[in-house]
Amino acid sequence: xxxxxxxxxxxxxxxxxxxxxxxxxxxxxxxxxxxxxxxxxxxxxxxxxxxxxxxxxxxxxxxxxxxxxxxxxxxxxxxxxxxxxxxxxxxxxxxxxxxxxxxxxxxxxxxxxxxxxxxxxxxxxxxxxxxxxxxxxxxxxxxxxxxxxxxxxxxxxxxxxxxxxxxxxxxxxxxxxxxxxxxxxxxxxxxxxxxxxxxxxxxxxxxxxxxxxxxxxxxxxxxxxxx
Amino acid sequence: xxxxxxxxxxxxxxxxxxxxxxxxxxxxxxxxxxxxxxxxxxxxxxxxxxxxxxxxxxxxxxxxxxxxxxxxxxxxxxxxxxxxxxxxxxxxxxxxxxxxxxxxxxxxxxxxxxxxxxxxxxxxxxxxxxxxxxxxxxxxxxxxxxxxxxxxxxxxxxxxxxxxxxxxxxxxxxxxxxxxxxxxxxxxxxxxxxxxxxxxxxxxxxxxxxxxxxxxxxxxxxxxxxxxxxxxxxxxxxxxxxxxxxxxxxxxxxxxxxxxxxxxxxxxxxxxxxxxxxxxxxxxxxxxxxxxxxxxxxxxxxxxxxxxxxxxxxxxxxxxxxxxxxxxxxxxxxxxxxxxxxxxxxxxxxxxxxxxxxxxxxxxxxxxxxxxxxxxxxxxxxxxxxxxxxxxxxxxxxxxxxxxxxxxxxxxxxxxxxxxxxxxxxxxxxxxxxxxxxxxxxxxxxxxxxxxxxxxxxxxxxxxxxxxxxxxxxxxxxxxxxxxxxxxxxxxxxxxxxxx
Numbered sequence: 001x002x003x004x005x006x007x008x009x010x011x012x013x014x015x016x017x018x019x020x021x022x023x024x025x026x027x028x029x030x031x032x033x034x035x036x037x038x039x040x041x042x043x044x045x046x047x048x049x050x051x052x053x054x055x056x057x058x059x060x061x062x063x064x065x066x067x068x069x070x071x072x073x074x075x076x077x078x079x080x081x082x083x084x085x086x087x088x089x090x091x092x093x094x095x096x097x098x099x100x101x102x103x104x105x106x107x108x109x110x111x112x113x114x115x116x117x118x119x120x121x122x123x124x125x126x127x128x129x130x131x132x133x134x135x136x137x138x139x140x141x142x143x144x145x146x147x148x149x150x151x152x153x154x155x156x157x158x159x160x161x162x163x164x165x166x167x168x169x170x171x172x173x174x175x176x177x178x179x180x181x182x183x184x185x186x187x188x189x190x191x192x193x194x195x196x197x198x199x200x201x202x203x204x205x206x207x208x209x210x211x212x213x214x215x216x217x218x219x220x221x222x223x224x225x226x227x
Numbered sequence: 228x229x230x231x232x233x234x235x236x237x238x239x240x241x242x243x244x245x246x247x248x249x250x251x252x253x254x255x256x257x258x259x260x261x262x263x264x265x266x267x268x269x270x271x272x273x274x275x276x277x278x279x280x281x282x283x284x285x286x287x288x289x290x291x292x293x294x295x296x297x298x299x300x301x302x303x304x305x306x307x308x309x310x311x312x313x314x315x316x317x318x319x320x321x322x323x324x325x326x327x328x329x330x331x332x333x334x335x336x337x338x339x340x341x342x343x344x345x346x347x348x349x350x351x352x353x354x355x356x357x358x359x360x361x362x363x364x365x366x367x368x369x370x371x372x373x374x375x376x377x378x379x380x381x382x383x384x385x386x387x388x389x390x391x392x393x394x395x396x397x398x399x400x401x402x403x404x405x406x407x408x409x410x411x412x413x414x415x416x417x418x419x420x421x422x423x424x425x426x427x428x429x430x431x432x433x434x435x436x437x438x439x440x441x442x443x444x445x446x447x448x449x450x451x452x453x454x455x456x457x458x459x460x461x462x463x464x465x466x467x468x469x470x471x472x473x474x475x476x477x478x479x480x481x482x483x484x485x486x487x488x489x490x491x492x493x494x495x496x497x498x499x500x501x502x503x504x505x506x507x508x509x510x511x512x513x514x515x516x517x518x519x520x521x522x523x524x525x526x527x528x529x530x531x532x533x534x535x536x537x538x539x540x541x542x543x544x545x546x547x548x549x550x551x552x553x554x555x556x557x558x559x560x561x562x563x564x565x566x567x568x569x570x571x572x573x574x575x576x577x578x579x580x581x582x583x584x585x586x587x588x589x590x591x592x593x594x595x596x597x598x599x600x601x602x603x604x605x606x607x608x609x610x611x612x613x614x615x616x617x618x619x620x621x622x623x624x625x626x627x628x629x630x631x632x633x634x635x636x637x638x639x640x641x642x643x644x645x646x647x648x649x650x651x652x653x654x655x656x657x658x659x660x661x662x663x664x665x666x667x668x669x670x671x672x673x674x675x676x677x678x679x680x681x682x683x684x685x686x687x688x689x690x691x692x693x694x695x696x697x698x699x700x701x702x703x704x705x706x707x708x709x710x711x712x713x714x715x716x717x718x719x720x721x722x723x724x725x726x727x
Contacts, residue, residue, distance in 0.1 A: 111529035
């Protein structure tokens with residue numbers, strides 16, 4: 001059997017297993033978050049099934065990033081319940097081995113090139129989703145592979161961040177405005193990559209202002225209502 | 228735009244007018260009472276320090292100890308090299324961020340605009356020169372005529388630092404002068420090494436016993452040479468490229484913000500980022516290691532990519548031995564070794580610092596924090612252990628700390644690695660913490676707590692070594708066993724205390 005078919009079979013098995021274990025990867029019930037006394041999220045309800053792509057859309061300040069932080073266990077809820085993989089999310093290694101989150105630009109390690117950051121990402125995860133060379137090509141970073149991330153443009157750094165998040169294996173991908181700094185061509189490519197990820201059994205929840213990206217996902221507003 | 232392109236009619240008065248306008252729009256200047264308080268404070272300082280200073284100066288009278296002259300002169304050469312390097316790293320000519328943004332690209336006379344900075348640089352050079360002169364007289368001794376020899380040494384010191392600062396300014400204005408700055412720094416370092424080996428003992432002996440007339444001639448020649456360099460540097464202010472000034476001003480702004488603001492750790496970030504941004508790297512394959520070690524490998528690679536810094540760090544391990552030759556007490560020597568090895572450990576924990584300040588990448592990597600911390604302790608442990616062992620071995624060899632003291636180098640390494648990791652992972656200064664009023668003045672507990680974080684663990688983990696230093700000379704076996712246990716306990720305790 002060809003290696004690609006092998007991988008596809010493994011992924012289908014994984015998706016089936018996930019669906020049998022969890023009816024929903026994410027379940028949010030009656031979630032209210034107040035920041036500095038102001039309600040940012042109020043009585044939110046949300047359920048996300050395995051393999052789904054969910055786009056959280058809404059104007060600035062509507063609570064999109066706060067919702068993602070709640071799902072990542074980085075923002076405590078004022079009231080209500082958040083469950084990810086059937087448990088309250090916890091900011092620990094066991095959780096982050098299953099969840100990849102991309103918010104603001106990460107602090108790149110000094111003295112490493114873009115390629116070495118991806119190599120490091122591949123080295124710490126037993127089964128990387130992509131080869132480093134493949135990721136550099138997919139994210140159009142081949143020519144800048146030897147540059148320190150600080151010397152890349154904003155868009156290139158965002159592509160490197162996305163490459164890091166998509167190279168590693170994960171079950172849930174949390175993305176906060178992944179289109180930030182990307183040109184129109186790559187935004188369309190990103191939508192394909194996310195569909196590919198979901199096709200392999202991964203679940204995506206992203207906050208976005210990009211209509212095309214949101215158009216290829218189930219759209220919700222931070223109030224929990226389908227947009 | 229070059230400063231030479233001055234618009235007609237734009238002269239020194241224009242700069243004064245602009246500055247006066249800016250002052251009038253800024254916060255009100257201190258009133259008469261503020262000036263009185265400042266003046267009174269200075270007068271009190273002079274009154275308090277006057278007597279001890281006179282005692283110190285009178286204590287300098289007499290011939291210097293010949294055994295300590297070489298080491299002392301080497302330390303002075305190192306200090307001057309450090310001054311040159313610091314001046315070059317700082318810019319040294321720079322402006323405030325606002326002036327660099329608004330006044331630098333204007334048609335104002337560049338030399339007049341930079342005049343205030345030039346005066347500050349000169350004042351700094353004079354202050355450093357006076358200290359250097361004091362050091363010179365302490366090293367060479369005063370066989371006769373204390374006041375005149377002190378004056379001569381001060382003139383020599385100020386000439387050296389003012390000339391050095393002028394060289395740094397000239398280096399900012401043109402590339403060929405940068406070569407001179409580098410050559411002067413290297414020459415001083417070489418002189419320090421040659422001096423500490425004792426090969427210049429005769430020259431130093433001649434200098435120490437030189438007649439007053441020879442000192443006067445030397446001071447006059449040095450002052451004249453320095454004045455020439457300063458004049459040349461003043462004339463070159465026009466020629467410093469705008470880009471160079473903006474870069475220096477921006478860097479100084481970041482550093483000032485970090486230093487007086489909330490996060491001194493930002494200085495490390497700025498230095499690191501500036502260094503790597505200017506380097507051309509070539510990617511190398513990541514070794515196949517277990518996840519925590521693969522993560523920690525980043526620090527190994529980063530340290531390996533700066534072999535010059537690594538070499539300089541290890542060359543500095545001879546410094547405690549030089550201090551010993553200059554007459555340092557055993558406690559001072561031990562403290563120098565511990566402080567040096569802690570500093571060496573601290574430069575190899577960059578990954579922990581980044582992850583602590585911004586954990587986004589570490590969350591993507593998903594490595595257990597406790598395991599990552601343990602893996603990241605290996606490099607600082609090796610480096611600090613090697614540095615301390617070398618430093619202590621050099622001290623044993625030169626008679627500063629005779630015996631098997633070098634064993635403490637290896638045994639203190641785990642505690643120093645834990646301390647370096649704790650320093651790297653501390654948060655910004657908490658300025659909301661209370662200020663304690665004491666008879667000696669107000670103590671802000673936020674910065675104090677920040678400064679002690681990490682050092683506390685080093686002191687705790689090295690207590691047996693410190694106790695051995697403070698005890699009368701005797702067998703070290705018990706202290707060594709206690710140090711082995713304390714070092715290991717501190718490291719294990721620190722790692723285990725961190726949740727996964």
